[in-house]
Structure formats: structure tokens, C-alpha cells
Amino acid sequence: MKLKTSLGRLTILELEQYWSFPVFEIVLFTALLAIQNVASTRINSYVRDGGLIYLILITATIVSRSFAGSIGRREIKTLLSYPIKRWEILLAKFITNLLIVFGILAFVVFLNIPLLGLDLFNIEIYILIAILFIQLFYLCTIATTISAVVKNEALSIFVFIFLLFGLEFSLGPSEAPYKYFTLFKGNEVMFGYITFLLRPPQSPFGFVEPPFTFQEFTTALGYPLLTSVILLIILLIYFQWIMQID
Amino acid sequence: MEYLIATQGLAKFFGNVPALRSLNLHVPKGISGFIGPNGAGKTTTINILLGLLKPDEGRAYVFGLDSWHDSFKIRKRLGVLHEKPAYPGNFTGQRYLEHVAHIYGISQPKQRAEEVLDEVGLSEAKEKTIKTYSAGMVQRLGLAQALIGNPELVIVDEPTANLDPIGRVEFLEKIRKLHKDREVNFFISTHILPELEKVCEWVSIINDGVIVDQGNMDSLAAKYSASIYRIEVSDPDLFATRLRELKIVEKVWIEGNSVHCKVKSVKEFYGEVPRLAFELNLQLKSLQPLYCTLEEIFKTAVGGKQGEA
Numbered sequence: 264m265k266l267k268t269s270l271g272r273l274t275i276l277e278l279e280q281y282w283s284f285p286v287f288e289i290v291l292f293t294a295l296l297a298i299q300n301v302a303s304t305r306i307n308s309y310v311r312d313g314g315l316i317y318l319i320l321i322t323a324t325i326v327s328r329s330f331a332g333s334i335g336r337r338e339i340k341t342l343l344s345y346p347i348k349r350w351e352i353l354l355a356k357f358i359t360n361l362l363i364v365f366g367i368l369a370f371v372v373f374l375n376i377p378l379l380g381l382d383l384f385n386i387e388i389y390i391l392i393a394i395l396f397i398q399l400f401y402l403c404t405i406a407t408t409i410s411a412v413v414k415n416e417a418l419s420i421f422v423f424i425f426l427l428f429g430l431e432f433s434l435g436p437s438e439a440p441y442k443y444f445t446l447f448k449g450n451e452v453m454f455g456y457i458t459f460l461l462r463p464p465q466s467p468f469g470f471v472e473p474p475f476t477f478q479e480f481t482t483a484l485g486y487p488l489l490t491s492v493i494l495l496i497i498l499l500i501y502f503q504w505i506m507q508i509d
Numbered sequence: 510m511e512y513l514i515a516t517q518g519l520a521k522f523f524g525n526v527p528a529l530r531s532l533n534l535h536v537p538k539g540i541s542g543f544i545g546p547n548g549a550g551k552t553t554t555i556n557i558l559l560g561l562l563k564p565d566e567g568r569a570y571v572f573g574l575d576s577w578h579d580s581f582k583i584r585k586r587l588g589v590l591h592e593k594p595a596y597p598g599n600f601t602g603q604r605y606l607e608h609v610a611h612i613y614g615i616s617q618p619k620q621r622a623e624e625v626l627d628e629v630g631l632s633e634a635k636e637k638t639i640k641t642y643s644a645g646m647v648q649r650l651g652l653a654q655a656l657i658g659n660p661e662l663v664i665v666d667e668p669t670a671n672l673d674p675i676g677r678v679e680f681l682e683k684i685r686k687l688h689k690d691r692e693v694n695f696f697i698s699t700h701i702l703p704e705l706e707k708v709c710e711w712v713s714i715i716n717d718g719v720i721v722d723q724g725n726m727d728s729l730a731a732k733y734s735a736s737i738y739r740i741e742v743s744d745p746d747l748f749a750t751r752l753r754e755l756k757i758v759e760k761v762w763i764e765g766n767s768v769h770c771k772v773k774s775v776k777e778f779y780g781e782v783p784r785l786a787f788e789l790n791l792q793l794k795s796l797q798p799l800y801c802t803l804e805e806i807f808k809t810a811v812g813g814k815q816g817e818a
Contacts, residue, residue: 279599336595341591
């Protein structure tokens, strides 16, 4: 019997499981973000205005439920008893979680377009979505790592929130380059730099300095990407060859 | 003899606590029982066989393949029903099994899912969501997902623990039929023994992380029957206390109002029991050798712990 890779099938299985996720809570969460954003003036400001809290909370909930929760509920034992490679389970869960969280946040952003009176073809919307995707990739990698190590749903939510808010509050007021490691500042730098490049403001006095330097931009972009890739590689090695499920 | 499962000096520690200590398990083809009290190390052994846990010492082989390094190859030929299995509640039984069939690389997953659901008697509930299933139905779904890949061996961990007595008998009867009709081998771990002896051909007894005895049912029954006796006396507690002091008696335990014992020398034992009863001024109502049930084999092998006074 020839076995094809199970990654696609596992991802479909994981996605189908989300139909049982508490939809009402997500709608409520979305509505809260939407109301909050009415007061905003720019599309990216919802992150600075407190959307970051929701971003961390929803990532913590979804990833921990999917990963640490499946260990607690013994679902992962059943999956690991099938002829599936361990890394396929890890990646299927990771991809599904990333897609779900990203889908919700993209929905929130698009919900805000009419509320803010923005044009659907406004490039800022798509820049923000791309930045959000990078930041969610970073958050999902950290949340999955914590879930795999802690193996307890509630505890991994707590550890993740504690760690992320700890990083935001401790690195936020610090000097460069550390402050660019935070989601808050990182989002601002990436968004500011890219929008400046795409739409340089016109000035009667000639050249306008960009709001952030190229070095600041690469730091803000490189940190979450590099951290995510390194963590994901470590996670794959750990899950494939080291992790034991009792 | 060709063994489906074999372990050599298997040891596993959780921190400093040993779960398995030099476990030497051998399981041939057929229906085999893996019995032991709670906490004896049954589930840890199964987790090692499935490659979920890495042994600290020794090796475990399934189909002659190393359980940790060749886990993927083993799982292609294996079906598993875990203790208290969990399946996604929002799926229908049919849909979930279709996914599992896809994973096993089956060419017609829908048809195969229907076949196994029919085989375990779950056809009528195939379109119901798993969260609406009773404990017995979940267990049958567990059996269906274990069988879907046409395995050579199915490992079943505590299959009857959540079932009522009728459900237990039905479940084990289903296993017996599957073995008879399709020659599927089963390795059943349990601590609930009475129903198991009706289906098992081979039994391995584990206690405190080691195999205390193993063999086919007939040879074990013969081995233990020869030396187990039930004695009915007017004061079983007093009699048991004094009986333990005799060198010819290996183990003594009380069940109900009877004293049970395993003896080393049958010849001397027949003389000692009436003498002891007379000495203690007790009425000796009966003394009889026991037909050895699996439960009695188990109790004797692990030291009569469950019923020992």
C-alpha cells in the first residue's frame, strides 16, 4: 500500500474541526475590534490602539487549544498511532492555526474598511495585512513552541500571554534595536517604512526623510521572521525525534 | 515460536520512578491478553510499542522492527484503540473514518469507511456526530478506525473499562469473530479479566513493571491449577494467619468466606490442613483444588494482592 503525504489531508481534518469552535465568541471579538476602530483615523492604528491585546489573546487561545489541547484530550495520541510522520501533524496544525487566526484578523481589517470610509483599493490595507501575517507567523511559532513544551492548554495560554506582554512592556521603552523586537513598534516601523516607499509624501522643500531608516526596517522585519524560522526548525526537530507522548 | 511483539530488558523511568523494569514481553500471533493491576505499566509498554515513548533501557520490537526507530513502518501495519479514546466530536463517524482511510492511503475511502462501520455494527449511526455517541458506540468507532487500514495486529488498551457487562461481552465477541473471520491478531491490555479468558489464547501478566509470567492459556491454567486450593473453615481469618506460617504454603488470600492458597508441596498440604484446623479447634467444611480461571492465575502470579487478607 503506497502512502502519499498526509499533510494536506491532516490540514483539511484540522480545518474541519474548527466548525466546532465557539463561533459566537469570535463574532463578539470581531465586533469589539470593529467598534474600537471607529475611533481610529488610520487603518494600522488599531494595532496601536489596543488591537494587539486581541491579537495575542486569540493566538494564545487558538494555538493552545489546537496543540496543547489535543495532547490533553489525547487526540494527538490517536493521530500519532496512524501512519503519519510526526512533522506532518505539527505542520498541519501550525498551518491551520495560522490560517484561522489570519482569517479572523483579515476579516476584522476588511470589516473596518467601510467603518473608516476607506477605499477597498487603498494600498495601506494590503500592507497592513502582509505585516499582520508576518507578526502572526511569529506569534503562532512562539505559541506552538510553548504548547509543545508545556503540553497543557490553560498553562500554555498563560505562559504565552505572560511572555508576550512581558516582551512588549520590557522591550517597548528600551533603546534601539530592542524596541523594534516588539509587535507594537515593529508594526509601526514596517508600516511606516513601506508606505513611505510606496507613497513618498510631496514637499515643496524637496527631499523628505523617511520616518524610519532601512536598518530599523530590516530589524523590525528580520527579528520576527528569523525568530519564527529558527523556532520552527527547532520545533520540527523536537517533535519529530525527541518529544514523548505519555 | 514467531512473536509479533518482543521486548528485551525494557525499562522506562518517569523522573526517578520506574514504570518498567527489565520487561521481557513476548506476544505470538492470535489473541493475546496483557493483564496487570492499575499502574503496573501496561499503557507505558503500549506507548513504547507505538513509538510514543522512547525506552530508557532495552529494546522493543513489533513485527521484528524497532519500536522507536521504525515506528512509522510499524504503524502502517498496525491498528490501535487507545484507552478512553478521543475523536473530534463534530465529525460524523463516516466522515472521520474517511479521513483515516485517506491517511492509510486507501483508494476508495468512502466505501472502506462504510465497510468497517458495518463490520463493527455502527452503520445506522454513521451520519450522527461522534459527540452524540454512547460509550459503547465510541468504542466500536475506535475498533473501526483501528481496522480501517487492514492491520496485521490491533493493539487495544483497556477496551472494556468504560463498558457495562453486556457491552464488554459484545465487544470481546466482536474481537473473537474478527480474528476468526479475518485472521486479525489482537493484543488486549486490561485489568478486567473474567471476559478476557473466553477470547485469549496467550496471556502475559505484568506487575510493578515486570512480566511475572506469560504463556498460552492452557499451560498457565495447568501450571497454576495444580497448586491452588480453596478452604472453607469456621474462622477464615485465623486459619489464613496460621496457614501463612507454614513453609509448604507460598501465598494465602481470602475471598469471601474462603481461604485461598497456593502451595509448594501438595502431598504435605493435604495432611497439614486438617491438622491445623484441629489444632485451632475450627470446623473444616471443605478443601478443594480450584479450576484455575484467568483471574485466579492473575492473582496467584501477582501475589494475590487484590484479595489478599
